[in-house]
Amino acid sequence: MTIRPASDCALYLVFGEEISPAMHAAVARATRALAGVRGLRNLHPAYASLLVDFDPRLLTHASAAALIRDTLDRHSADPAPEPRHVEIPVVYGGEHGPDLSTVARHNGLSEDRVVELHASAAYFVYFVGFSTCFPYLGGLPAELATPRLDAPRKHVPAGSVAIGGAQAGIYPLASPGGWRLIGRTPLDLFDPAATPPPRLRMGDIVRFIPIREARF
Amino acid sequence: MAAPGFLTTVQDLGRFGWTHYGISASGAADPFAFRAANLLVGNAENAPALEMTLTGGEFVFEQPATVAVAGSDFTSPVPLWQAVEIAAGAALRFGPARTGARCYLAIRGGFDVPLVMGSASVHVMTGVGGRPLRKGDVLAAGDAAVRRPRPAVRHAPAYSGGGELRVTPGPQANLFGGELYAAEYTVSEESNRMGIRLRGEALPAPAGGMISEGVALGAVQVPPDGQPIVLFVEHQTSGGYPKPANVVSADFRVLGQLRPRDHVTFRGITMESAELLLREQEQWLLRL
Numbered sequence: 001m002t003i004r005p006a007s008d009c010a011l012y013l014v015f016g017e018e019i020s021p022a023m024h025a026a027v028a029r030a031t032r033a034l035a036g037v038r039g040l041r042n043l044h045p046a047y048a049s050l051l052v053d054f055d056p057r058l059l060t061h062a063s064a065a066a067l068i069r070d071t072l073d074r075h076s077a078d079p080a081p082e083p084r085h086v087e088i089p090v091v092y093g094g095e096h097g098p099d100l101s102t103v104a105r106h107n108g109l110s111e112d113r114v115v116e117l118h119a120s121a122a123y124f125v126y127f128v129g130f131s132t133c134f135p136y137l138g139g140l141p142a143e144l145a146t147p148r149l150d151a152p153r154k155h156v157p158a159g160s161v162a163i164g165g166a167q168a169g170i171y172p173l174a175s176p177g178g179w180r181l182i183g184r185t186p187l188d189l190f191d192p193a194a195t196p197p198p199r200l201r202m203g204d205i206v207r208f209i210p211i212r213e214a215r216f
Numbered sequence: 217m218a219a220p221g222f223l224t225t226v227q228d229l230g231r232f233g234w235t236h237y238g239i240s241a242s243g244a245a246d247p248f249a250f251r252a253a254n255l256l257v258g259n260a261e262n263a264p265a266l267e268m269t270l271t272g273g274e275f276v277f278e279q280p281a282t283v284a285v286a287g288s289d290f291t292s293p294v295p296l297w298q299a300v301e302i303a304a305g306a307a308l309r310f311g312p313a314r315t316g317a318r319c320y321l322a323i324r325g326g327f328d329v330p331l332v333m334g335s336a337s338v339h340v341m342t343g344v345g346g347r348p349l350r351k352g353d354v355l356a357a358g359d360a361a362v363r364r365p366r367p368a369v370r371h372a373p374a375y376s377g378g379g380e381l382r383v384t385p386g387p388q389a390n391l392f393g394g395e396l397y398a399a400e401y402t403v404s405e406e407s408n409r410m411g412i413r414l415r416g417e418a419l420p421a422p423a424g425g426m427i428s429e430g431v432a433l434g435a436v437q438v439p440p441d442g443q444p445i446v447l448f449v450e451h452q453t454s455g456g457y458p459k460p461a462n463v464v465s466a467d468f469r470v471l472g473q474l475r476p477r478d479h480v481t482f483r484g485i486t487m488e489s490a491e492l493l494l495r496e497q498e499q500w501l502l503r504l
Contacts, residue, residue, distance in 0.1 A: 044430025051430025133238030
């Protein structure tokens with residue numbers, strides 16, 4: 001792991017450059033160890049790095065880096081918690097999955113086969129981020145990878161289940177977005193009154209359950 | 217609340233500890249003026265106070281109160297940067313900002329609002345912490361004052377709007393040349409608490425993708441169109457655009473006062489200078 005400055009009150013912990021379960025394990029371990037440490041205000045996990053925002057009134061770059069290394073050392077043997085398993089019901093295709101046919105065509109599959117493959121895999125939440133607690137899911141079957149749209153849609157409905165390149169995701173809130181939409185879940189993935197508001201968290205294991213229809 | 221103005225929200229210094237669930241801190245856009253307003257009425261610096269944006273609201277006081285107004289001058293009915301006694305039945309009516317974009321109204325005791333995940337701050341884009349105030353909303357003053365109101369500020373800080381943003385190198389600074397520092401940018405109408413979008417000569421955006429990483433408050437990110445976006449208090453928690461620079465903490469208050477059509481330039485400084493600037497700002501607040 002290397003530590004380098006991000007701003008005058010933030011440091012990057014960089015574990016590597018690739019997207020892999022091993023990288024995720026390192027990022028998740030560091031996130032668990034550093035959460036709630038006095039002086040470290042916010043943690044931004046991603047695929048292979050962790051941004052640590054610190055309170056510049058309490059710490060400098062040097063003292064924050066020392067505190068981080070020391071805390072990680074002390075927690076290096078902590079066991080990883082059992083992942084949570086979350087099932088997401090999805091209405092595939094039709095108005096809720098306008099890109100299902102494109103994904104099928106792009107990969108030379110029938111729409112039914114796309115649904116079958118998508119719903120048979122176990123996905124893994126690398127991290128939640130971007131602008132609306134978007135869960136970045138690993139585990140998409142390689143046969144389903146489809147490039148993003150050239151120009152993002154201005155409006156993607158909340159709950160849209162999507163494919164972006166080799167990644168899978170779900171839009172928790174209505175927002176613009178450039179991923180391919182293959183279905184939609186009626187499940188509320190973001191509840192501002194809940195603590196924490198997003199239903200999915202880093203490390204969760206996700207399965208999609210096809211349903212015929214739902215009220216949105 | 218007789219009139220809400222353009223956008224008035226309850227804020228504190230932010231909701232910390234939730235970015236790994238995807239929720240950015242939010243909080244006062246100009247934390248310096250926010251803290252000054254609270255300190256002047258004898259509150260702890262983090263007490264919930266009101267943030268007005270571009271055009272102020274009208275407030276009717278059912279009870280007598282001690283308030284302080286700080287930040288930009290929203291054609292204020294009371295002098296800024298000092299504690300003021302308000303009689304029961306009086307109304308304070310603010311108008312358009314003369315310069316800058318944000319003005320804070322703190323009340324002695326703090327506004328008594330429910331905390332969500334430990335903070336009173338409204339995250340406007342997601343609705344975490346509540347919603348912007350509307351006509352007819354009633355807010356109660358709390359009893360969380362911690363000392364007597366302070367004397368008026370003798371030399372009010374300059375609030376001119378626009379100007380120079382001081383930055384330290386960002387994580388992808390090596391992919392950019394010096395163009396960011398040579399250009400002048402205009403703040404776009406599309407700016408909000410999530411990001412301040414700038415318009416100007418397009419920066420050469422580096423080729424090749426990078427994998428998403430966490431993003432810091434004040435990060436200057438450059439999407440493929442080359443028009444920089446400064447990530448602001450409700451920013452996304454991660455992103456995949458390269459970042460040549462990061463605005464220093466001492467200038468977050470400048471970001472909070474930018475409004476559409478303001479002109480800004482960037483100046484690179486060292487981390488040590490950034491720390492010094494922040495310390496000077498803290499010293500100023502300590503003297504209140």
